[in-house]
């Protein structure tokens with residue numbers, strides 16, 4: 504199934520910034536938010552803010568307040584926010600549909616069991632080996648009271664969906680290749696959704712026409728495209744932008760000690776001036792933009 508370029512309705516272009524309130528925003532987030540904001544504003548469109556807080560153990564309300572203050576400090580305006588934690592019934596009904604279509608299965612494996620069954624001394628963690636996909640209905644019935652997540656049955660899903668593609672602003676037509684990611688989790692043990700399911704549903708439900716986000720999420724788009732096909736949802740255009748990195752080439756995740764926007768704000772830095780520099784491609788010393 505070939506993805507058509509989205510037809511923009513009366514609202515025109517709609518973009519979004521979708522941070523997870525699990526920590527403070529850094530310069531890389533500012534770069535991404537500005538890219539998404541400007542993409543909409545330059546086209547007379549709408550820029551939405553969505554708080555991706557389905558991870559109840561790591562999300563913190565105080566981070567939401569800081570995110571709002573950071574974005575306002577940069578001079579951005581937005582619609583929203585919507586909170587994913589308030590949209591769980593929406594994700595539940597999509598999950599129910601996938602259950603009815605037999606495209607998901609419950610997985611009872613613990614992290615330790617998965618780690619023991621996959622060997623990857625180096626590189627990215629390997630895909631889940633599909634252990635619970637092979638459980639019989641009787642085995643599932645016997646264990647359904649135990650903690651479990653729900654995984655996409657990727658071979659079945661790909662067979663149902665057939666060939667798929669999507670359009671990336673920079674890379675052009677991309678043939679969807681979700682296979683390397685294996686049977687991804689679509690519902691967590693503690694919530695009827697995962698990042699992949701919630702983001703796909705919300706982008707469609709909010710009428711997002713253009714997903715502007717970092718290239719680190721490029722591979723996730725293969726899964727999102729598959730979910731769109733399974734759930735009958737439209738496919739937005741994608742703009743995966745380069746990431747800001749430090750002089751050591753490391754991404755600006757908090758764990759690398761990147762300065763947070765909140766810290767810059769507290770130091771009296773000029774938010775709109777910082778935003779103007781990022782727009783002009785002038786990065787603060789010690790940073791550069793790189794493809795992941």
Ligand code: GLU
Nearest residue numbers: 521522523555702716720
């Ligand atoms: N919530 C995700 C994050 O903070 C971003 C989701 C997206 O842009 O698709 O990394």
